[in-house]
Amino acid sequence: KLPTNVSKLVDEAKNLYKSKLAYLAETHKPPAFIVCAPGRVNLIGEHTDYNDGYCLPMAIDYQVVAYGTGFVHTGKGSGPTTIRLRMISSQKNDGDDLVEERKLAVNALTPPDETTPKSWTNYVVGTIVQYVPDLPHEGCTLDLAISFASDVPIGAGLSSSAALETATATLLECFMHDMAFSATSSGDIKRERAIRCQKAENEWALSPCGIMDQYVSSAAEKNNCMLLDCQSLEITQIPFKQAEDTPAIVVANSNVAHEIADGEYGKRRRECADAVSTMQNIPLYHVLSLRDANLQDCEDAREKMGDIIYRRAKHVVTENKRVLECKTALKMGLWDRVGALMNDSHASLKDDFDVSCEEVDLLVETAQKVEGVYGSRITGGGFGGCTITLVKKDKVEELTEALKGAYKAKYDKECDVFVTTASAGARVLAVDVDCKPH
Ligand code: ADP
Numbered sequence: 425k426l427p428t429n430v431s432k433l434v435d436e437a438k439n440l441y442k443s444k445l446a447y448l449a450e451t452h453k454p455p456a457f458i459v460c461a462p463g464r465v466n467l468i469g470e471h472t473d474y475n476d477g478y479c480l481p482m483a484i485d486y487q488v489v490a491y492g493t494g495f496v497h498t499g500k501g502s503g504p505t506t507i508r509l510r511m512i513s514s515q516k517n518d519g520d521d522l523v524e525e526r527k528l529a530v531n532a533l534t535p536p537d538e539t540t541p542k543s544w545t546n547y548v549v550g551t552i553v554q555y556v557p558d559l560p561h562e563g564c565t566l567d568l569a570i571s572f573a574s575d576v577p578i579g580a581g582l583s584s585s586a587a588l589e590t591a592t593a594t595l596l597e598c599f600m601h602d603m604a605f606s607a608t609s610s611g612d613i614k615r616e617r618a619i620r621c622q623k624a625e626n627e628w629a630l631s632p633c634g635i636m637d638q639y640v641s642s643a644a645e646k647n648n649c650m651l652l653d654c655q656s657l658e659i660t661q662i663p664f665k666q667a668e669d670t671p672a673i674v675v676a677n678s679n680v681a682h683e684i685a686d687g688e689y690g691k692r693r694r695e696c697a698d699a700v701s702t703m704q705n706i707p708l709y710h711v712l713s714l715r716d717a718n719l720q721d722c723e724d725a726r727e728k729m730g731d732i733i734y735r736r737a738k739h740v741v742t743e744n745k746r747v748l749e750c751k752t753a754l755k756m757g758l759w760d761r762v763g764a765l766m767n768d769s770h771a772s773l774k775d776d777f778d779v780s781c782e783e784v785d786l787l788v789e790t791a792q793k794v795e796g797v798y799g800s801r802i803t804g805g806g807f808g809g810c811t812i813t814l815v816k817k818d819k820v821e822e823l824t825e826a827l828k829g830a831y832k833a834k835y836d837k838e839c840d841v842f843v844t845t846a847s848a849g850a851r852v853l854a855v856d857v858d859c860k861p862h
């Protein structure tokens with residue numbers, strides 16, 4: 425039996441499919457598959473993924489549900505393969521009949537560029553494109569009809585985009601499996617899915633993100649944080665122990681859109697690359713990425729790097745250490761230590777990496793002063809978005825009130841506060857043979 429919030433999304437996606445997509449006979453052929461993929465919150469390890477480092481995210485209890493059908497018209501065995509895609513999302517449904525349709529000739533797939541208007545469909549198309557090499561026949565047509573329903577807040581730093589990609593990918597894997605062509609796989613489907621989804625976001629949504637969001641949406645496990653080594657792409661599930669004294673995980677959304685700072689993210693990536701190349705000129709030959717550097721390396725290169733690049737490197741180097749220490753503290757249930765590392769992470773992101781903002785700082789500082797709070801920090805790429813706080817279970821209400829009150833008093837705006845648990849990654853929910861139009 426599905427949790428209520430998921431089953432509501434399933435109904436929403438199903439109704440959307442039945443009312444808007446199922447009557448299109450060419451693309452409608454049962455069975456429909458129903459999958460979901462979650463958003464995420466990162467406990468610690470920010471801006472480390474694209475530096476080959478470590479992070480410790482978990483999936484949250486909010487997801488994108490995808491409901492869809494897919495089948496192949498076998499072609500004559502020549503000519504380009506075509507994908508015919510119809511998609512609709514409850515989230516992007518301003519007008520009533522907003523069904524987006526795309527025809528993709530796979531021999532002429534070009535990602536959008538900076539001049540193309542942004543569209544949510546690019547996340548979906550970009551993901552599907554990653555599966556094109558797995559299509560069987562030349563000259564065939566792949567018909568897809570997909571509806572999406574989601575309760576992941578959009579643009580809040582909880583990775584609604586990765587959830588959308590991962591749901592799309594998981595659905596495609598169902599189609600591939602059902603039609604009995606196996607996706608080219610080395611055996612680690614979740615890892616490969618994450619790589620494909622990251623590529624979709626990099627190339628089709630033009631966002632230079634690392635792999636953390638897609639990987640955790642794909643491979644998270646319930647009641648675990650996922651330690652991700654972004655160099656080897658190995659993951660280790662670290663139990664978020666469920667005991668009497670286990671803290672609650674509280675997420676506060678500043679409702680400051682991080683999108684405005686799109687360019688800043690790329691800039692941080694370049695600054696980190698700068699740090700590495702400076703170190704290599706010192707020469708610190710062992711530093712191939714900031715993951716390989718230690719604080720002494722940063723000091724040695726400090727003069728050459730200049731203050732800004734030095735601080736960027738210092739954040740990444742110290743953050744990697746914090747993640748590994750946090751992993752151990754988490755395993756041992758040392759919540760005070762976990763909290764202190766989160767606080768240090770926030771200070772480092774604010775002062776050295778310069779990715780916080782006034783509103784988020786207020787939420788973090790307010791939380792840190794509440795009795796029973798272990799630690800609090802900004803989570804996600806930054807420049808707005810959410811904070812994550814660990815707090816004693818019986819102090820959740822006080823924390824919530826403190827956050828809402830302080831935010832309202834200073835900005836006359838609401839912040840959304842919710843409690844989450846470490847949740848499961850993408851999964852197939854059901855197969856629906858009864859997906860006839862209403
Ligand atoms: P975040 O991933 O932090 O929520 P992004 O800016 O990376 O923020 O991604 C948000 C974008 O992802 C939206 O503008 C939209 O294009 C797309 N998106 C996410 N979820 C959905 C959804 N359920 N339906 C349609 N588009 C979505």
Ligand code: MG
Pocket residue numbers: 583584585586
């Ligand atoms: Mg995103």
